[in-house]
Amino acid sequence: MGASIAGLFAARVLSDTFDRVTLVDRDELLETDENRRGVPQGRHAHAILPAGTRGLQQMFPGLLEELEAAGIPVVREPTEMHFAPGGHLLCQEGRYADPTPTYQPTRPQLERQIRARVKKLPGVEIADRCEVAALLSAPDGTRVTGVRTVERGSGAERELAADLVVDATGRGGRATRWLTDLGYQPPTEDKVAVDIKYVSRTLRLAPGALGRRKVVIVGAEPGRPTGATFLQHEQDRWMLTLIGYGGHHPPTDAVGFLEFAKPIVPADVFEALCAAEPLDEPVAHRYPASVRRRYERLERFPDGLLVFGDAICSFNPVYGQGMSVAALQAAALRETLVQGGDRLPHRFFRAASRRIEVAWQMAVSSDLALPQVEGERPLPVRLTNYFFDRLMAAAEHDPALTQEFVKVSSLLSSPLILLNPVTVGRVVLGNLRRTSRPRR
Ligand SMILES: Cc1cc2nc3c(=O)[nH]c(=O)nc-3n(C[C@H](O)[C@H](O)[C@H](O)COP(=O)(O)OP(=O)(O)OC[C@H]3O[C@@H](n4cnc5c(N)ncnc54)[C@H](O)[C@@H]3O)c2cc1C
Known part of the structure; x- marks a missing residue:
């Protein structure tokens, strides 16, 4: 369920074990780089961290090379990156010790490229414009046996039987409600209310306007709960995302948007922004809270069902972790499946939780460094x-x-x-x- 990044990663892994994998998504999945409704965050800066890039290399050999050949900017040297988390501009000298560079496709393009590879896997089918409306289950509720889908447009209903159902429908995923309907306890949730607003705009910069820099990231700091991510994409197109915590949300009008950037970004970047050609209107996205659902702590859980990606854990996006953690969950799923099908949900949730833990702790601690974020600070x-x-x-x-x-x-x-x-x-x-x- 869900053919976004996490669903695609899950399908890639499942196709090694199962004869048939059907990905169901309610959106129409077009072969264009337009953003789609089910992934509103795709209109905002999306960087895949090196851990995610490694996952891509392992799951889809050749993909990264093709992205680079297609003109996607690749960050290999510290001089290409202005990275200032917590008020400190990190050193831009030397070389990165890990050879995994950072690739900067737009989010819709990355998803389309991954989808094209998943589609070619033997036994994989993608059913788009199909909403999952309910889980099917054994009469005693101990096993999920498939899903009921509703085709968008015609409203036609279909029952899809499955040995294993994976919920990768994102942070709003309905697995918790469906579990309750089946008579199970929903997982407890860890939550950090960050109250973040993203406002983003695509711009065209004059070639070389920022010298060697291909990415500028300025994080929030205790005295300034705002930040910016400015990413180069292909053909001198750049995505500027402005971020604000609490009552410090960026405005969506063009003048206010630019003014908001001024105290955040370096002076020469601001000059380049003023001279840039806007390619669209600023667009906003609210992100109220990071949420981690503790499936690994549940004592009872039906067989035949897993939850995956943001549906397990959705991180404050400023740390760019979501897609990479989905890749780490894919590695956990692979390991779990290799060890057999016995108590699969229990073993998968524990393995996934270990992968999520570090990213979650880092995001939560960094957020709690900001006085604007509410929460205990032990x-x-x-x-x-x-x-x-x-x-x-x-x-x-x-x-x-x-x-x-x-x-x-x-x-x-x-x-x-x-x-x-x-x-x-x-x-x-x-x-x-x-x-x-x-x-x-
Ligand atoms: C503003 C913002 C910026 C972000 N920036 C980054 C970043 O820089 N780097 C990074 O790694 N991550 C980032 N993330 C996180 C990243 O977008 C997600 O981690 C990533 O998309 C994986 O999520 P997912 O596949 O689990 O869910 P989603 O991407 O949310 O996809 C859910 C899918 O399920 C489908 N769906 C939902 N309900 C149903 C249903 N009932 N039936 C059928 N289909 C359904 C939807 O159409 C959609 O395709 C960001 C998130 C936000 C909000």
């Missing part, structure tokens, strides 16, 4: 945030620390690597030596 969170702030401060002038930080924030390494004595020593020394430097 001592470990305060200590972690203090350490990360000092690490980023030292990383402003230290390429090695920047590398370590980027590996962790890209979900390539556990944050525990940052606690090794060499790294901690560099953080301490870096802060002792720290000289004033323009922030951002």
Whole structure:
């Protein structure tokens, strides 16, 4: 259920084990790079972190090479990236230690390219314009046996029998309600109310307007709960996404939108924005809260059903984790299936939860560093945030620390690597030596 990024990843993995995989989506899935209704976030900046890029490499060999050949910008060097999380502009010297670069297709293009590959897999069928209306289940409710779909337009209903149903219908997914209908407890939810608004616009920049930079990311910081992501796509098209927490939401009128960017982005980027040609109107997206559904804690769950992607965990999008965590969940699904079908939901949810944990903790701690975000700040969170702030401060002038930080924030390494004595020593020394430097 759901043929967006997570549904496509799940289908890729399932096709190795099952003879037939049917992807059902309520949207019409066109072979164009237009955004579609079911994925409103596709109109906003979407970066796939290196952990997600690795997943793409493994699941779809050749895809990344084709994207690059088609002119999609690829970020390989620190000089190509202006990355300023938490008020610290990370060092732009040196080389990235991990060879996985960052690819910057637009979100609709990435999805279309992945879909084209999934469609070609043996036994895979995609049924679009088909809404899943209900689960089918065994009379005693212990097993999900398929889904009932309603075709959009004609309203024709169809029952689709299945050995396994995967709910990848996004953060609004209905699995929790359907579980209750079947007599099961819904999962408990961990929630962090971030109250974020995204406003985005596509622009054409003069070639080379930003020199070598292909991406500019300025995160929110305690004194300024606003941020910006500015991504180069193909053919000198750029996507500017402005972000605001709490009452600091960006406006959607063209003049206000530009003014909002001014105190956030570097001066030369602002100049380039003023000279840029707008290619569409600013469009908004509200994101009230990060939500993690704790399926792994449920004692009773029907056989024949899994929940996947944002339907399990939807992260504050400013950290760009969703698609990469979907790729990590795909790896968890592969591992679980290889070990057999016994107690599949239980084993999958536990394996997925381990993959989600690090990303969730990093997103939640970073959000709690902002006073605008409500929530308890126990001592470990305060200590972690203090350490990360000092690490980023030292990383402003230290390429090695920047590398370590980027590996962790890209979900390539556990944050525990940052606690090794060499790294901690560099953080301490870096802060002792720290000289004033323009922030951002
Ligand atoms: C503003 C914003 C910006 C983001 N930026 C990033 C980023 O930079 N990097 C990143 O990695 N992630 C980002 N994300 C997260 C990313 O979009 C998701 O993690 C990713 O799309 C995977 O989600 P999904 O496939 O689980 O669900 P979705 O993408 O939400 O897709 C759900 C699918 O289910 C279909 N569907 C829903 N209900 C039904 C039904 N009843 N029957 C049939 N079909 C149904 C929908 O049509 C849709 O195709 C962002 C999210 C937001 C909101």
